[in-house]
Every structure is written in structure tokens, then in C-alpha cells.
Amino acid sequence: MTTPEPTNPYAGPPQAPAAPNPYAGTPQTPPAPGGVPLPPPAPAEQAWGAAVAPPTAPAVPVVKNVPLAVLAGVGAALAAALLYGFIVKAMEREFSVLAIGIGAAVGFAVGKIGGAHRALPPVAALITLFGVFFGELFGLALMVHEKLGADVLPLFTEHFDLLFEGWKADFDLLSVLFLGLGAFFGASAAKKAGDS
Structure with a gap:
């Protein structure tokens, strides 16, 4: 014969089984008042209480030492112009394609030292024109000297x-073309070196 289980004198009336939770599984937004379900939350808000990384700001261009960049560009132009002058003397004619090399040297020096300042590419183009002009004059002077x-x-x-x-x-006209190409390469090299 079985004995009845003792009852808990402090227990309340028997409870009905809990209703199933329709929101179990992935966290969702409960329905709005009136029973109309709200749209699912955005993916970043899916996990309640989880930290969401803020959007990253675009990188700010770094401006370095602009006056020193201009001086470096002039120095690079003078060094390249002297080399260009010796090449002109050796070949006994202008070799205008070297204007591109002068532009690249000037632009790289200006951009690396000056950074991403927006005035530096046009300044590098002007310094390149000066470098090419001085190099051709120097080569001509060396030929006259010889x-x-x-x-x-x-x-x-x-x-x-x-x-x-x-x-x-x-x-x-060919000289004009290579002067323009030299100035273009000077400006683009300054922009590229400044952005890197």
C-alpha cells in the first residue's frame, strides 16, 4: 500500500503550465501595443546588449611640412637639372624625355615631405618646369663652354x-609636349607620394 506524498503547507494553488514563448530562439522585438508585430531589427541590433562598433571615419589626409617640401622639391629639381645638363652636353642636343624623370623626382620629394596638402601637386608641376628649363640651359652652357x-x-x-x-x-612642339608631361608627372607623383 502506498502512502500519500506529503503536501507542502506553504505552496500556493497549483499553477497552469507556462504558455510557449513565441519569441524564443533569435532575439526579436516584442509586438507593439495592440498585437501588431514590429519589423525585425537591423543586423547590428540583433543581439541585445551586444556592443556595436561605430562606423569608422574616413582617413584624414596628413599634411606635413609644406615649406620644407617646397625646398626639397627645388633641391630635387636642381640636382636633376644638373644631371640633365650633363646628359644634354654629352648628347649635344636636348633630350626632353628626361623631363618626365625630373617631374617624378620633384613630385616624390614634395609629396613625401609635404604630405597630402592640396597645393603641393601644382607647386611640384611648377618646380618641374623650372628644373627642366634650368637643365636645358645648363646643358647649353656646358656645350658653349666646351x-x-x-x-x-x-x-x-x-x-x-x-x-x-x-x-x-x-x-x-616636342619640347612643349615633354614640358607638359614633366609637369603632369610632377603633380601626380606629388599627389601619390602625399597620399601614401
Whole structure:
């Protein structure tokens, strides 16, 4: 014979089984008042209480030392122009395709030191034009020095007009094209080096 189980004198009336939770499984938004279900939350809000990473801001271009960048560009232009002048003297003619190399050297120096300042690409283009012009004049002065024995420095200081006239005599449409290409490469190299 079985004995009845003891009853708990502190227990309340028997409870009905709990209704199934329609929101069990993935967390969802409970229905709005009136029983109309709300649309599912956005994916970032799916896990309640989970930390959501804020959107990342776009990278701000870094501007470095602009005056030093201009000086570096002038220095690169002078160094490249001297090299260009010796090449002009060796070949005994202008070799305008080297304007692209001068532009790349100037632009790289300006962009690396100056950063992403928006004025630096046009400045690099202007410095490139100066470098190409000075290199061609220097090469012409070296050729005059070799043929006539005239000193190079007085050609720039005392007889610059004659040197310039000789440069203009060799200036043609191809020279304009390579000057433009040199300026373009100077500006684009400065922008690329400044952004990196």
C-alpha cells in the first residue's frame, strides 16, 4: 500500500503550465501595443546588449611640412637639372624625355615631405618646369663652354640673354609636349607620394 506524498503547507494553488514563448530562439522585438508585430531589427541590433562598433571615419589626409617640401622639391629639381645638363652636353642636343624623370623626382620629394596638402601637386608641376628649363640651359652652357672656352657661371650671370636665345632656337612642339608631361608627372607623383 502506498502512502500519500506529503503536501507542502506553504505552496500556493497549483499553477497552469507556462504558455510557449513565441519569441524564443533569435532575439526579436516584442509586438507593439495592440498585437501588431514590429519589423525585425537591423543586423547590428540583433543581439541585445551586444556592443556595436561605430562606423569608422574616413582617413584624414596628413599634411606635413609644406615649406620644407617646397625646398626639397627645388633641391630635387636642381640636382636633376644638373644631371640633365650633363646628359644634354654629352648628347649635344636636348633630350626632353628626361623631363618626365625630373617631374617624378620633384613630385616624390614634395609629396613625401609635404604630405597630402592640396597645393603641393601644382607647386611640384611648377618646380618641374623650372628644373627642366634650368637643365636645358645648363646643358647649353656646358656645350658653349666646351666649344668656345667660355666659363659657365658668367654665361648665366652676364650673358643670360644669349643663352636664352640659344634655348629658344631649339624650342619646338616636342619640347612643349615633354614640358607638359614633366609637369603632369610632377603633380601626380606629388599627389601619390602625399597620399601614401
